[in-house]
Amino acid sequence: MNVLLDNFSEFRDGFIGTVEITAVSSVIALVLGLLLAGFRVSPVPPLRFFGTAWVTLLRNTPLTLLFLVFYFVVPEIFFPGMSSFLLGSLALGFYTASFVCETVRSGINTVPLGQAEAARSIGMTFTQTLRLIVLPQATRTVIPPLSSIFIALTKNSAIAGAFSVTELFGWQKLMSDQGYDIVPVFVWVALGYLVVTFAISGAFRLLESRMEVAR
Amino acid sequence: MSASVLYDAPGPKAVVRNRIYAVLGSLAILALLAVSIVRLSDKGHLAPEMWDIFNYSGIRENIADGVVATLKAFGLAAVGSLVLGVLLAVARLSDHKPVRWAATGFIELFRSIPLLITIYAVWVGFLTDYSMWALALGLSIYNGCVQAEVLRAGVNSVPKGQREAAYALGMSKTQVMTSVLMPQAVRAMLPTIISQLVVTLKDTSLGFIILYPELLQTARLIASNTQVNGQYPYVSTIVVIGCIYVAMCLALSGLATWIERRGRRAKTGITMAAVAAPVTAADPVGTVVGAGAEVPDGRDGTTN
Numbered sequence: 001m002n003v004l005l006d007n008f009s010e011f012r013d014g015f016i017g018t019v020e021i022t023a024v025s026s027v028i029a030l031v032l033g034l035l036l037a038g039f040r041v042s043p044v045p046p047l048r049f050f051g052t053a054w055v056t057l058l059r060n061t062p063l064t065l066l067f068l069v070f071y072f073v074v075p076e077i078f079f080p081g082m083s084s085f086l087l088g089s090l091a092l093g094f095y096t097a098s099f100v101c102e103t104v105r106s107g108i109n110t111v112p113l114g115q116a117e118a119a120r121s122i123g124m125t126f127t128q129t130l131r132l133i134v135l136p137q138a139t140r141t142v143i144p145p146l147s148s149i150f151i152a153l154t155k156n157s158a159i160a161g162a163f164s165v166t167e168l169f170g171w172q173k174l175m176s177d178q179g180y181d182i183v184p185v186f187v188w189v190a191l192g193y194l195v196v197t198f199a200i201s202g203a204f205r206l207l208e209s210r211m212e213v214a215r
Numbered sequence: 216m217s218a219s220v221l222y223d224a225p226g227p228k229a230v231v232r233n234r235i236y237a238v239l240g241s242l243a244i245l246a247l248l249a250v251s252i253v254r255l256s257d258k259g260h261l262a263p264e265m266w267d268i269f270n271y272s273g274i275r276e277n278i279a280d281g282v283v284a285t286l287k288a289f290g291l292a293a294v295g296s297l298v299l300g301v302l303l304a305v306a307r308l309s310d311h312k313p314v315r316w317a318a319t320g321f322i323e324l325f326r327s328i329p330l331l332i333t334i335y336a337v338w339v340g341f342l343t344d345y346s347m348w349a350l351a352l353g354l355s356i357y358n359g360c361v362q363a364e365v366l367r368a369g370v371n372s373v374p375k376g377q378r379e380a381a382y383a384l385g386m387s388k389t390q391v392m393t394s395v396l397m398p399q400a401v402r403a404m405l406p407t408i409i410s411q412l413v414v415t416l417k418d419t420s421l422g423f424i425i426l427y428p429e430l431l432q433t434a435r436l437i438a439s440n441t442q443v444n445g446q447y448p449y450v451s452t453i454v455v456i457g458c459i460y461v462a463m464c465l466a467l468s469g470l471a472t473w474i475e476r477r478g479r480r481a482k483t484g485i486t487m488a489a490v491a492a493p494v495t496a497a498d499p500v501g502t503v504v505g506a507g508a509e510v511p512d513g514r515d516g517t518t519n
Binding site: 041043044045046047050056057060061062063064065068069072073076077078108113116117120125126129130134151154155156157158159161162168169172173176182183185186189190193194197 | 220221222223225229233236237240241244250251254255258260324327328329330331332335336339340413417418419420421423424431434435438449450453456457460461464465468
């Protein structure tokens with residue numbers, strides 16, 4: 001009890017930090033993942049190659065390593081003065097984008113062939129087919145796996161806490177460094193994460209029931 | 216591959232356009248690479264001395280020790296998570312309500328909080344001096360919960376007749392589980408189980424944060440203890456260690472893909488499509504998503 005009441009402002013900051021980094025990197029992951037999925041099914045070979053390389057490489061890289069790359073290598077190449085929050089969200093977003101890409105791609109595969117064929121036969125281009133016909137229909141199958149991807153992202157955001165981003169793991173570390181008993185700290189942090197993940201799964205369930213249309 | 220259905224076979228105009236896109240795309244990627252290389256060499260990270268450090272036997276030994284430490288933690292965690300997974304899966308399918316509830320609660324709790332939080336709590340709370348065991352225990356708990364869900368999905372996907380036939384033969388509950396249901400569940404879920412092991416291997420890198428001297432921690436120590444031309448060789452070490460990691464993970468996921476293909480070729484055994492893909496909570500593993508067995512009813516149990 002005490003550990004929360006005595007350090008409530010830090011806990012609040014940590015919680016808000018977790019929500020913020022989750023939100024920012026979710027947006028990055030979603031946009032980038034869609035783009036990569038588009039690349040992977042596109043008629044242009046280098047783009048396809050780029051998408052495949054990205055997914056293979058990032059999915060087989062430990063996230064901690066990716067964070068190291070973003071904190072030690074990327075600032076040497078682009079924009080030296082980026083904040084640790086931004087670097088963390090980029091690392092998390094890039095990593096999750098590969099999973100989003102795979103999900104979207106398998107969603108594209110579930111859309112009946114006739115849909116794309118019909119779109120092509122009325123003269124739509126590749127981008128039009130994808131944007132107007134295939135992706136809207138893929139959305140429905142993609143939403144449940146996306147929900148677990150974003151929950152995983154929330155959980156992965158704890159790693160950012162180890163790289164001096166203000167969030168809940170940082171609070172846990174701070175409290176245990178200050179000598180508080182780890183068990184109540186653990187319980188509060190777990191509760192904080194549970195709130196975020198429950199919110200995400202609730203939101204997605206709502207979205208799912210909204211999108212559910214009799215075929 | 217349905218990619219071809221999304222666009223027509225290109226005519227002469229489209230061929231030209233696609234070629235322009237291809238050139239532009241390649242140029243953009245090459246430009247990005249070139250900028251990176253130029254910037255890195257400007258800062259002296261590509262100087263031969265930076266990479267020469269990997270010729271020293273001391274550093275090579277350090278890296279080898281790091282690999283061994285990573286593999287040790289991975290081995291312990293793999294065994295631990297599989298044992299715990301089987302136990303939890305059986306407990307969750309138990310006929311006794313309290314056992315079922317306890318297992319469900321345990322699984323749901325530890326699956327929905329970040330692995331790092333668990334590992335750190337175990338480390339600080341119980342095993343401060345044994346970071347390897349803290350890492351292995353944390354990984355076992357978390358991945359055990361995920362494996363339990365995978366196995367449960369596998370057991371549920373075994374056709375009902377199998378269980379009924381076994382009971383009709385007069386087998387006990389334990390016998391039915393150990394000699395009829397579990398073997399078939401493991402066979403059906405082997406690709407997913409191995410993909411989760413890849414995730415476990417990747418997650419051993421969290422030992423970095425609890426100062427367990429695994430590969431990543433070794434990299435940091437090398438980079439911060441060696442000085443070359445007045446600089447710390449972070450870039451070169453990260454590149455080298457990254458390649459080792461990617462190679463290890465690719466090898467293991469290659470194994471998963473191979474087993475999956477082999478399983479699909481075999482006509483015996485239960486069909487893979489019957490399994491509602493239990494997207495693992497940690498990292499929804501691609502082999503599940505890309506298995507082609509993905510059905511729209513992918514409402515998995517990971518919504519917590």
